[in-house]
Amino acid sequence: MIRKQEVLQDVVIKFAGDSGDGMQLTGTQFTNNTALLGIDLSTFPDFPAEIRAPQGTLPGVSGYQLRFSSDRVFTPGDACDVLVAMNAAALKTNLTALKKGGKIIANVDGFDSKNLRLANYPEGENPLENGSLDNYEVIKMDVTKMTREALKEFTMGMKEKDRAKNMFVLGFLYWMYGRDMENTITFLKEKFGKKPEIFESNLRVLQAGYNFGDTTETFTTTYKVEKAKMLAGSYRSIMGNQALAYGLIAASQKSGLPMFLGSYPITPASDILHELSRHKNFGIRTFQAEDEIAAITSSIGAAYGGALGVTTTSGPGMALKAEAMGLAVMLEIPLLIVDVQRGGPSTGLPTKTEQSDLLQAYYGRNGECPMPVISASTPGDCFDVAYEAVRLAVTHMTPVILLSDGYIANGAEPWRFPSSNDLQPIHVKFKTELGHGEEKLQPYLRDEKLARPWAIPGTAGLEHRIGGLEKQNITGNVSYEPENHQLMVKIRQEKVDKIAEYIPEQKIDNGPDKGKLLVLGWGSTYGAIKSAVAELVAQGQSVAHAHLRYVRPFPKNLGEIINGFEKVLIPEINNGQLIKIIRDVYFVDAKGYNKIMGVPITKGELVEEIKKHL
Amino acid sequence: MSDTTTLPPLTAKDFSTDQEVRWCPGCGDYSILAQVQKVMPTLGIPRENIVIISGIGCSSRFPYYMNTYGMHSIHGRATAVASGLKASRPELSVWIVTGDGDSLSIGGNHTIHLLRRNFDVNILLFNNQIYGLTKGQYSPTSEKNKVTKSTPFGSIDHPFNPLALALGADATFVARTMDRDPKHLQSMLLRTNQHHGASFLEIYQNCNIFNDGAFEIFTEKGSKAQETLFLEQGKPFLFGPGNTKGIKLDGFTPRVVNLEDGHSADDLWIHDEHDIYKAQILVRIFDDPKIEGHLPRPFGVFYQTDRPCYEDVMAMQLEDAKARKKGDLDKLLRGNEVWVIQ
Ligand code: SF4
Numbered sequence: 018m019i020r021k022q023e024v025l026q027d028v029v030i031k032f033a034g035d036s037g038d039g040m041q042l043t044g045t046q047f048t049n050n051t052a053l054l055g056i057d058l059s060t061f062p063d064f065p066a067e068i069r070a071p072q073g074t075l076p077g078v079s080g081y082q083l084r085f086s087s088d089r090v091f092t093p094g095d096a097c098d099v100l101v102a103m104n105a106a107a108l109k110t111n112l113t114a115l116k117k118g119g120k121i122i123a124n125v126d127g128f129d130s131k132n133l134r135l136a137n138y139p140e141g142e143n144p145l146e147n148g149s150l151d152n153y154e155v156i157k158m159d160v161t162k163m164t165r166e167a168l169k170e171f172t173m174g175m176k177e178k179d180r181a182k183n184m185f186v187l188g189f190l191y192w193m194y195g196r197d198m199e200n201t202i203t204f205l206k207e208k209f210g211k212k213p214e215i216f217e218s219n220l221r222v223l224q225a226g227y228n229f230g231d232t233t234e235t236f237t238t239t240y241k242v243e244k245a246k247m248l249a250g251s252y253r254s255i256m257g258n259q260a261l262a263y264g265l266i267a268a269s270q271k272s273g274l275p276m277f278l279g280s281y282p283i284t285p286a287s288d289i290l291h292e293l294s295r296h297k298n299f300g301i302r303t304f305q306a307e308d309e310i311a312a313i314t315s316s317i318g319a320a321y322g323g324a325l326g327v328t329t330t331s332g333p334g335m336a337l338k339a340e341a342m343g344l345a346v347m348l349e350i351p352l353l354i355v356d357v358q359r360g361g362p363s364t365g366l367p368t369k370t371e372q373s374d375l376l377q378a379y380y381g382r383n384g385e386c387p388m389p390v391i392s393a394s395t396p397g398d399c400f401d402v403a404y405e406a407v408r409l410a411v412t413h414m415t416p417v418i419l420l421s422d423g424y425i426a427n428g429a430e431p432w433r434f435p436s437s438n439d440l441q442p443i444h445v446k447f448k449t450e451l452g453h454g455e456e457k458l459q460p461y462l463r464d465e466k467l468a469r470p471w472a473i474p475g476t477a478g479l480e481h482r483i484g485g486l487e488k489q490n491i492t493g494n495v496s497y498e499p500e501n502h503q504l505m506v507k508i509r510q511e512k513v514d515k516i517a518e519y520i521p522e523q524k525i526d527n528g529p530d531k532g533k534l535l536v537l538g539w540g541s542t543y544g545a546i547k548s549a550v551a552e553l554v555a556q557g558q559s560v561a562h563a564h565l566r567y568v569r570p571f572p573k574n575l576g577e578i579i580n581g582f583e584k585v586l587i588p589e590i591n592n593g594q595l596i597k598i599i600r601d602v603y604f605v606d607a608k609g610y611n612k613i614m615g616v617p618i619t620k621g622e623l624v625e626e627i628k629k630h631l
Numbered sequence: 632m633s634d635t636t637t638l639p640p641l642t643a644k645d646f647s648t649d650q651e652v653r654w655c656p657g658c659g660d661y662s663i664l665a666q667v668q669k670v671m672p673t674l675g676i677p678r679e680n681i682v683i684i685s686g687i688g689c690s691s692r693f694p695y696y697m698n699t700y701g702m703h704s705i706h707g708r709a710t711a712v713a714s715g716l717k718a719s720r721p722e723l724s725v726w727i728v729t730g731d732g733d734s735l736s737i738g739g740n741h742t743i744h745l746l747r748r749n750f751d752v753n754i755l756l757f758n759n760q761i762y763g764l765t766k767g768q769y770s771p772t773s774e775k776n777k778v779t780k781s782t783p784f785g786s787i788d789h790p791f792n793p794l795a796l797a798l799g800a801d802a803t804f805v806a807r808t809m810d811r812d813p814k815h816l817q818s819m820l821l822r823t824n825q826h827h828g829a830s831f832l833e834i835y836q837n838c839n840i841f842n843d844g845a846f847e848i849f850t851e852k853g854s855k856a857q858e859t860l861f862l863e864q865g866k867p868f869l870f871g872p873g874n875t876k877g878i879k880l881d882g883f884t885p886r887v888v889n890l891e892d893g894h895s896a897d898d899l900w901i902h903d904e905h906d907i908y909k910a911q912i913l914v915r916i917f918d919d920p921k922i923e924g925h926l927p928r929p930f931g932v933f934y935q936t937d938r939p940c941y942e943d944v945m946a947m948q949l950e951d952a953k954a955r956k957k958g959d960l961d962k963l964l965r966g967n968e969v970w971v972i973q
Contacts, residue, residue, distance in 0.1 A: 055970050200968060249973055253966045263964060270960050277719045297949050299958035302718055306711065307744040314708040314741075315715030318684070321702060322720040344705050437960040474700040474716075474723050477679040482648070482694045484703025485687075494650065495695065 027086040029094035034103030036079040039183035044081025052254035057245035058085040061093035073135035087243040091544035095619040105136035126161035167225035181222040188226025255432040257396035257425035262292035264403025272443035277319035279312040285423040286357040309337035323473035329355040351410035358422040369615025370424035373591040387513040390569040392420040394543035397432040414468035448472040460493035467512035523572035528561025531581035539565040549623035641672040659810035659836035688730035690757035707738025721942040725752040731772040743800035748941040761842035794914040803828035809835040811850035862931030867899035910934035
């Protein structure tokens with residue numbers, strides 16, 4: 018039959034279902050398929066805190082939002098064009114995010130009386146039947162029935178069969194967007210290679226979904242999104258945590274330092290531990306410690322022995338590591354502390370995103386305890402930032418905090434991956450012998466960066482003792498002298514401040530160098546700010562966007578940039594943290610825009626906010 | 632010309648530093664330091680390969696007085712610091728110096744996990760049954776009813792039995808010694824070093840300022856023979872002046888017998904440090920010496936067994952992984968699904 022193909026520029030799909038429905042997998046597969054076509058994209062997985070919240074209930078809904086476009090995109094989109102609702106609860110929790118006139122692909126089986134009741138619909142009301150969705154285009158499919166039908170010759174149990182439901186939806190969407198399914202078939206083969214029956218059944222259902230679209234006459238249109246115009250190069254799709262792990266591996270390889278990761282499982286940082294644990298062939302040691310404190314202190318032990326010591330965690334774990342960070346500051350050894358932030362305080366919102374650990378990273382330790390802080394702004398950026406954090410740590414002999422967050426950790430984007438040759442080398446120099454005229458090692462004798470020597474056990478003649486007690490300048494002996502303490506506090510501060518001389522100057526991401534309003538951001542708000550400012554710049558507004566990677570110390574020229582604008586707006590997913598530091602350091606009357614709902618700031622709301630300041 | 636100059640053998644002096652030792656005069660730590668400095672040169676380990684890691688407490692000042700590599704870390708975490716160091720540098724000889732508060736209270740968690748993982752490190756637990764550095768509060772090994780600054784009406788805490796705890800955590804080497812018996816202390820240090828695996832050596836250490844005489848009954852001439860049992864592999868449990876008493880296993884219950892009453896040494900418990908079942912009973916011989924009919928306190932190696940060490944298995948996994956497929960950074964970064972934009 019004759020069908021038309023419509024070309025679209027920008028599509029946002031949300032896959033939503035029960036946390037057992039496999040929506041994350043469906044979303045990831047569609048994402049990879051999209052990426053391979055050179056279409057730009059951004060994703061936002063959104064899952065419940067419970068692994069398996071009660072089936073069919075509102076808290077049990079797991080979602081995966083994907084935006085893809087032939088234009089560049091920097092956010093997963095404010096509202097959806099298509100909502101896949103595997104059950105009534107999924108529809109209910111996501112309907113407000115669907116554009117008027119948007120498509121709802123509903124699995125009718127998930128709208129039976131039990132599911133409707135679990136989703137708190139009033140007795141006897143079914144949104145698919147009562148006309149409440151008249152403003153949308155509803156595509157009803159009995160996914161369960163058709164899945165079972167496709168598998169009628171298979172001997173497996175009904176429960177097993179139903180597990181392939183998500184493949185039906187995926188197949189249907191592949192048809193709808195004119196895709197071939199090769200990547201998913203390969204994926205299934207790899208995943209279920211050893212279980213041929215499971216592989217076959219998934220494949221059969223995937224094809225059934227595709228054929229359903231192809232043969233059902235009611236579907237008259239397929240859609241196509243063209244390739245995006247992106248920088249030339251080789252791309253792959255990458256998620257933030259994965260990129261961060263790769264950045265660490267690359268840094269280990271390029272510095273020649275064997276990596277030791279001490280970590281305790283915590284959402285949303287655990288995937289870094291998982292990823293690194295797979296790459297033992299790069300000489301990476303991963304140590305799942307008994308707690309957060311052992312995670313960091315074991316990394317300190319490893320770093321003391323000359324390894325690239327890394328520990329990964331999230332907010333509550335950061336709090337537990339605070340004392341040990343102080344030790345690392347006192348020892349002045351290289352160490353990387355990665356905090357993938359989530360909603361707090363306390364256990365807070367473990368699976369939701371927030372930028373609320375910045376002040377903790379800055380100040381959350383006893384004593385005068387400065388540490389460099391660096392932040393990642395997109396999934397792909399996690400690679401560069403991890404690599405840079407290692408460079409800072411080993412060349413300046415200091416622990417470094419890297420802040421990521423749940424949004425970019427689990428989000429995916431196309432990544433123009435570097436070749437190993439393009440990566441800046443990281444030079445590490447262990448001290449191997451006493452210097453001229455040195456009778457014994459002076460462990461706190463410093464170079465021009467104020468970095469002390471890294472003298473590791475096993476080096477004859479350099480035996481020395483260090484520890485958490487205040488050090489005498491140069492000799493490193495224990496010292497309680499008043500003048501020495503003041504001096505050492507100042508030196509440790511100056512050492513961190515000095516890093517500003519070794520990092521790039523701050524750039525304006527978009528917009529003029531001077532003007533009315535500077536929108537200043539850090540971390541994962543990058544995409545939203547970039548998109549919002551781009552829209553307003555295109556309208557000729559006097560607004561610019563600068564995004565910080567280096568949060569401590571700030572780039573040298575940041576003050577100058579700030580002074581070029583009449584006003585400064587700082588959007589953050591917290592109750593105002595960067596803004597406090599900016600006001601403190603630069604005495605500017607910056608204004609905040611603070612969203613503390615566990616979800617990213619959208620472009621739309623930011624555009625409205627920026628307009629108020631123009 | 633050969634330039635292989637044989638260096639003179641190291642002496643105890645080579646292991647001491649220019650730092651003034653700051654323990655209270657008369658503290659048991661002095662003796663332990665002296666014995667460690669005496670034993671170290673005999674181990675055949677290059678000084679630069681020895682690392683001493685401590686936590687916080689009086690004993691934890693130890694690294695400053697040893698001319699090796701050393702780290703005075705933070706309270707309770709020496710075991711965790713040492714785990715990371717040993718995991719990444721298995722060739723180093725890593726010693727942990729800790730106290731009863733440091734390793735059994737604030738750092739209790741790391742201690743048990745280090746033991747179960749069996750890193751090849753040596754834990755020297757200086758047990759003085761008191762908090763010395765913070766000036767005299769009760770510790771997790773202080774006896775019940777102990778009056779201290781924080782327990783003016785007597786402690787209501789039930790104390791830890793450190794060796795039972797270590798064995799419960801599947802330690803592969805469990806031993807006890809005392810500061811006042813230099814020869815025994817030295818021999819235990821040697822055994823500790825010999826053991827490939829996590830060695831747990833409890834050292835009774837007198838804090839003459841806050842808990843003077845806590846172990847007097849075991850260490851002083853007048854009572855030592857009567858109140859202590861020195862364990863020797865393959866030897867019967869004999870004690871008392873002139874070894875006239877012995878311990879016999881009556882079912883699972885150890886009982887004191889008098890050899891002068893016609894009991895023969897052949898009936899006694901013969902020490903087998905590799906027997907885990909007997910070791911479980913042995914560590915439970917922990918009677919309060921003030922109680923009538925109590926058993927003597929054992930000293931020596933309670934238990935020793937061989938089990939693969941964490942760092943060795945970790946290194947093996949790495950080697951296996953490399954042998955199968957050496958890491959290729961460019962391949963990793965590319966992944967399997969790549970597209971090219973011209
Ligand atoms: S307080 Fe006790 S343990 Fe501490 S140094 Fe003095 S005597 Fe030794």
